[in-house]
Amino acid sequence: MNWTTTFLTQHVGWIAPEMPDKPIGDYIGGLVHHSPLDKVAVWQIADKHWQHFAITALEENLRWVAGWAEQADEQFIVNACFEKHGVYIVLRTLINGTKLELPTQATVYPAANRSERHTQDMFGIKFIGHPDNRRWTRHQAWDKHQYPLRKDFPVQGNPADITPPDMNYDFVKGYGAGVYEIPVGPVHAGIIEPGHFRFLAVGELILNLEERLGYVHKGIEKIAEGRTPESLARLAGRVSGDSTVGHCWAACQAMEQAAGIVVSARANLIRGIVAERERIANHLGDMGAICNDVAFTFAQMQFTRLRELWLRTNASVFGHRLLMDVVIPAGVSRDVSQLSCELLKKDIIQIREELAEIMLAVDLNSSLEDRLYTAGYLSPEIAAAFGTVGYVGRASGQDFDVRRDAAYAPYDQVSFKVALEDQGDIASRFWVRHKEINASLKLIERFIQLLPEGEITTTWKTPAIDSEGLGIVDGFRGEIISYIRFAADNKIARFYPRDPSILNWPALEKLALNNIVPDFPVCNKSLNGSYSGNDL
């Protein structure tokens, strides 16, 4: 039927309609040790084993990656994705419409917490034993018994004239002399996305931080239904604007997998080039923003200038400053000429020189050092427990990069060094970004070298009904997961993009602890989670 079955037939031992009661540990262990890298196993189990599996998975050191659900007629399909050593497995269960309940995995994997709440808000599936039964994505826009991702909910929704304010959310309270609450946001003084942070502080010391997100919920999952592949790729490119290439690529990879399309080598390399260019642009912006948050404006201006020059090359070579819609299903929309390649190479040489100069000034500045070192410490244990990815994980010793550990084209043709730091503080996240920029510059050079002649698009084939795909790509924030299932006539039935921010946001609550309130903004900037990607 699809890649799922293909995979499973290769490993006959795993085809089990029911989860075996005893030796699941062995199965997971076996799976992890000799699976081919470019496939993902889907394992359907009975709903009662849902939590049991998670416990075994945790014992086997699997990382919780993503969780999503979908409605199929009267039934609901719930999925959870796990990873170990770059091998992914999707756990799946069916629950029927009368009793929408499932044992929670959030008690085992804290990373699953918000994702399950999202599923609960969107589908009305109750997770039994969930440690936190508050709403998450659901604010006040829908009536109590409306679940927007169910099939009977209209795409246009039933919006009220004025959405009631989201009041009475039960934040964690603090008691005792001198403990006070600081509510921050969702409207901020700067031009950033909306999100609410609730601090409990004594004096300037942060006792607890709670995030309340969901203010930029756009209904991406709902409006994706029924789209054509081209239109879905455009939508995916807008899940989180700064990560447009990453999301678009993940979605296209998933759709191509479902349709069984092989993208040309040239298109893959161009995708690699734009993805790395996106990473560099964002890292430059982030490094500048970190400096700006501690009022080191000089560095911010320099980083911003470099980013601007970089973006202008994007515009002249790829037709869009932020590289939107360069990646399209079955290929890329823009070819690079010989002339463009020369321009890209010149750009790399220039940025390398200038960056080296700026980094010298930044590195020697003791006042900056004083602010960035030891602040916002995220221990490797917590980073692992929350499954953090990207520069947040890598700065806390999590040596994982999809590009290396679950390499997809064109990264399977090259080798590169994954940036790694182990101090876990803001400075580490700053330096990981710097290392990644250098690695990405080398990658782009290599990709340009490897660029063969050929077509940049392949003809699209209409995928069979119910064919599915899982795109796994490393965006600039880290691993992006994109799940797609096709309906009939080339239409999308389900699209779930998992932005890396979903795994990284909870880490912010932990790394802010024991810092002082005025250090929070720079802690937040060093993590730079996407609100839009989280809220969908």
Added chain:
Amino acid sequence: MNWLIAILQTTLFVALAPLLAGWLKVCKCYLQNRQPPSLLQPYRDLLKLTNKQPVVSEQASWLFIKAPYIIFSATILASTVVPLIAVDLPTSASADVIVMVGFFAFARFFLALAGLDVGTAFGGMGSSREMTISSLAEPAMLMAIFTLTMNASTTNLSLAISHVLEQGLVLRPSFVFALFALILVAVAETGRIPVDNPTTHLELTMIHEAMILEYSGRHLALIEWASQLKLMLYGVLCANIFFPWGIAQTFSLHDLGVGLLAIIGKLMVLSIILGISETLVAKMRLFRVQEYLGFAYLLGLLGMLSHIILEASR
């Protein structure tokens, strides 16, 4: 005539303060490879704010609305005490440097109250931080100023400046210490980097800006203007006490003109120095401010000691 010049001087203070802010911005822009806004931009901003209708929270009391006027007036009164282009003015004869510090404290008191008045978390946070910092800055500042006044045997700024002028250019260790102490305090009191960042948008890191976050329209214009005035006051203090040459000692038109040009030149140089220092350092952690101001106090104290040990016996 004397009073006329005193009024003229105060008017100059008020009128030139935004220009100084504009010049500082120009300096910083050049240092950061940016295109600077026009020198007159602060005036335009003030005009824009004045023309806008202030938005006042329903929770605000009379204090919130009156505070900008009180703060602005108190800062103007403080400026009358400081000799800008001429010494021996009647205003500076009637009040000394302690009164000036008092005016600053008065303005700050109302600013902190206004920050608390609306009841937002940021306002209270800003007020609390401002009070912490000023409680450390004020002793340091007084210590620096006492060093100077012990030299001149007067707390009257006019007389003290005349005294320095009479002595001519003598390198006094006490003055060097006091100058550095005063500069450190001035940076803290006017909310500049590395103590506070006047251009930040991050509420949680703010000190001065957090208190005025709820202000808009003409209220905000007055407070902004008052803080520009305060920056200029501290600049003039540093410039005229320690480098008084050029200030008018008679009220002839020529002397006054020279005095004006001299102070403009001195402030331009000071701004460049401030601009460079703000470009070179990042803002420090909030809890470093006490060490920083403790250091300023120490410098003031060393100034005083070196005056007593090295200079007073002569």
